[in-house]
Amino acid sequence: xxxxxxxxxxxxxxxxxxxxxxxxxxxxxxxxxxxxxxxxxxxxxxxxxxxxxxxxxxxxxxxxxxxxxxxxxxxxxxxxxxxxxxxxxxxxxxxxxxxxxxxxxxxxxxxxxxxxxxxxxxxxxxxxxxxxxxxxxxxxxxxxxxxxxxxxxxxxxxxxxxxxxxxxxxxxxxxxxxxxxxxxxxxxxxxxxxxxxxxxxxxxxxxxxxxxxxxxxxxxxxxxxxxxxxxxxxxxxxxxxxxxxxxxxxxxxxxxxxxxxxxxxxxxxxxxxxxxxxxxxxxxxxxxxxxxxxxxxxxxxxxxxxxxxxxxxxxxxxxxxxxxxxxxxxxxxxxxxxxxxxxxxxxxxxxxxxxxxxxxxxxxxxxxxxxxxxxxxxxxxxxxxxxxxxxxxxxxxxxxxxxxxxxxxxxxxxxxxxxxxxxxxxxxxxxxxxxxxxxxxxxxxxxxxxxxxxxxxxxxxxxxxxxxxxxxxxxxxxxxxxxxxxxxxxxxxxxxxxxxxxxxxxxxxxxxxxxxxxxxxxxxxxxxxxxxxxxxxxxxxxxxxxxxxxxxxxxxxxxxxxxxxxxxxx
Numbered sequence: 001x002x003x004x005x006x007x008x009x010x011x012x013x014x015x016x017x018x019x020x021x022x023x024x025x026x027x028x029x030x031x032x033x034x035x036x037x038x039x040x041x042x043x044x045x046x047x048x049x050x051x052x053x054x055x056x057x058x059x060x061x062x063x064x065x066x067x068x069x070x071x072x073x074x075x076x077x078x079x080x081x082x083x084x085x086x087x088x089x090x091x092x093x094x095x096x097x098x099x100x101x102x103x104x105x106x107x108x109x110x111x112x113x114x115x116x117x118x119x120x121x122x123x124x125x126x127x128x129x130x131x132x133x134x135x136x137x138x139x140x141x142x143x144x145x146x147x148x149x150x151x152x153x154x155x156x157x158x159x160x161x162x163x164x165x166x167x168x169x170x171x172x173x174x175x176x177x178x179x180x181x182x183x184x185x186x187x188x189x190x191x192x193x194x195x196x197x198x199x200x201x202x203x204x205x206x207x208x209x210x211x212x213x214x215x216x217x218x219x220x221x222x223x224x225x226x227x228x229x230x231x232x233x234x235x236x237x238x239x240x241x242x243x244x245x246x247x248x249x250x251x252x253x254x255x256x257x258x259x260x261x262x263x264x265x266x267x268x269x270x271x272x273x274x275x276x277x278x279x280x281x282x283x284x285x286x287x288x289x290x291x292x293x294x295x296x297x298x299x300x301x302x303x304x305x306x307x308x309x310x311x312x313x314x315x316x317x318x319x320x321x322x323x324x325x326x327x328x329x330x331x332x333x334x335x336x337x338x339x340x341x342x343x344x345x346x347x348x349x350x351x352x353x354x355x356x357x358x359x360x361x362x363x364x365x366x367x368x369x370x371x372x373x374x375x376x377x378x379x380x381x382x383x384x385x386x387x388x389x390x391x392x393x394x395x396x397x398x399x400x401x402x403x404x405x406x407x408x409x410x411x412x413x414x415x416x417x418x419x420x421x422x423x424x425x426x427x428x429x430x431x432x433x434x435x436x437x438x439x440x441x442x443x444x445x446x447x448x449x450x451x452x453x454x455x456x457x458x459x460x461x462x463x464x465x466x467x468x469x470x471x472x473x474x475x476x477x478x479x480x481x482x483x484x485x486x487x488x489x490x491x492x493x494x495x496x497x498x499x500x501x502x503x504x505x506x507x508x509x510x511x512x513x514x515x516x517x518x519x520x521x522x523x524x525x526x527x528x529x530x531x532x533x534x535x536x537x538x539x540x541x542x543x544x545x546x547x548x549x550x551x552x553x554x555x556x557x558x559x560x561x562x563x564x565x566x567x568x569x570x
Contacts (some may be wrong), residue, residue, distance in 0.1 A: 003095060003203045003214065007221050007228050014105045021102040024073055024081075028158035031071040038292075046385065047072060058289045060279045061306040070292035074154050078291055080144075083379035085187070086194065090371055093199025095193040097516055098181065098216035098241055107168035107180045111231075117176030121235050124175075128230070131183040136263060139186035140324060143271055146436070147320045148300060152293040166322055177235030178218065193264050195365055195414045197245040200405045205243035206421040210479050216241040238484070246485070249414040252359060258336065265366045265373075267333025270324045272377040277323060278316065280306040288381025308531070335362060357413055368406045372398060382468040421485050422476060422498065423449070430473040433468070469501030469502040474512040481516070481523040488524040 027034070037047040045507070056066035088097050098104060105522045136282045150157045150337045171180040181188050205214035213219050216242065232239075238247040251257060275285035284290065293299075303311035304319020309460065314322070339362050346353050375398040383391055427446045464472075476498060477491060492509055499509060 003216075010099050014100055014102070017100055018102045018105050022209070024077060025158050025161050027071065028154040029074040031073060034072040035069040038072060058284055058287045059281055060284055061303065061311055062280065062309065063291055065284075065293065067289060073155060074152055075288060075291040076159050077157065077378055078151065078383045079288060083375070086190070086371070086378065088373060089191050089194045089199065090405060091200045092506040093202025094195040094240060094244060095199070095202055095215035097191065103165065103168050104178065104181055106165050107172045109169050110173040111176070115173060117233070118174050121175040121179050127183055130256065132189065132254065132260050134184065135186055135189035136256065136260050138184070138266065139189055139430060140328070142186055143267060143324060144321045147274060148317060149297065151290050152296045175235060177233045178241060179235045182236040182240070183417065190262050190264070192240070192372060193261060193367055195244055195248070196364060196405070196409050197248045197417075200401055200408070202244065205481070206245060207424050210482055214242055215244060245417055249417060252356060259332065261363045261366050262332045263328045265335070265370045266328040267324060268370045268373050269331065270327025270375070273327065274320060274323045277305050277307060278319070285377065286380050286384060291381070307559050323565045335366065338362070360412070361410060363407055368402050384555045396449070416495065418485060421483065422480060422495070424500070425476045425479040426472070428479070429472040469504060470508055470512065473498065473502055473504055473508070474515065477512050478516055478520070478523070
């Protein structure tokens, strides 16, 4: 949705967010002001705890938790910032979050200083092949740290955030680009889960004109022309920031993909369930007392479970990870079992649904459930401060947006994505001819044609010569290879339906490949380690879009550098 917002404006907005975030971190160390806002006697403060409709004290394992006025830094971060980030990702798409993320902004300090990456991330085979497992493990550890150490201890939370910033900067210093976001950041895994093929209001990168900046592609402003240009160094392929749906379909069956989708659902359920298992009631969580609980670290060896009025002598230090691991395993086993049963049913009934499509729909259901379960509890301490009608309105909004997202995502498929990409390329090739196509399309324009209506083109172009058909086909092939929708090796199979509609044969297909190999050799011979298709997308923007077309940008792993890049954090 915000892809078209200029980099200058987004740069200013990022500065506002980063300053706010740094002030929040500072407040975790020193905050002499906000205690007055949480004083129940301060009738003018919307943050006073007296506004919550609950008992006079919160019971934790049968004992009253004594609360006093407290600093709000931790509560703001856990109760407001984190839920807002989740909502932004599903509604506006990862592309919006990636462009405003304060952590991404700070991670680019090495690039702003003109430092080139020390290593090529393509050579770190373990990380590129297993990053989903790493991200899930870090997320699992992070949730346990929240429950055990971080939730209400402001200094520990501040140190945790500072350590995260240092880790992000270090990763980018070593590997460059968005290597932190793609391969290490635990929230990057969450973005994968909640984005799916595309956010609710996300843009359609595969329908954008060729050689343009799409979604949250790395970019900067050229100091001489004042126009935006790509600074992509190909640290990930396929790249979620260039085309999220392409990355989604390409990595749908990647090792670890089921774990993060099914396991994340288990983590969401297990995280909120643990508060009840620990305190013996949900009021402990819903009150928000866990964001300012005195002496959180002192409870590490207290009983970790309190069920039906009975403490269970398993230390909290062990009980929390045990609970989260249990729910992850149960969620993973149940979802994979249901997936197998569904595949068996589809085979038995001879339904026209591919294994890939079944997996996609199970992933979509998990995202829908995780989103709604999260917002039943996520941010609830703050939501409960509003009148009951507003609480129901918010929950209705959550269900509405997630339902619309599920409805739109349900029918997506890799085949549909490819057909839409080829159809748009087809339109662009036809628009090169000075013809009024509306006379052949009963008043409709080429833009009105849907991808599955490509067959009509063979009927509306009766006067085209075979050479013109060949020119159209060659243009479609070139655009598809540039966008890395497939490789030269499998292009014959993918474009078979288009050749049939244009009455072209295989010989002419190979002729087009031969001509393209002479004009743009890199299209055919650059290979990729990650995909059955040719994945290494190297943006080459025209002068109109102010992106560099230098051949050096096509070398795998090479950083694009310019003086203007150093202004990113200034």
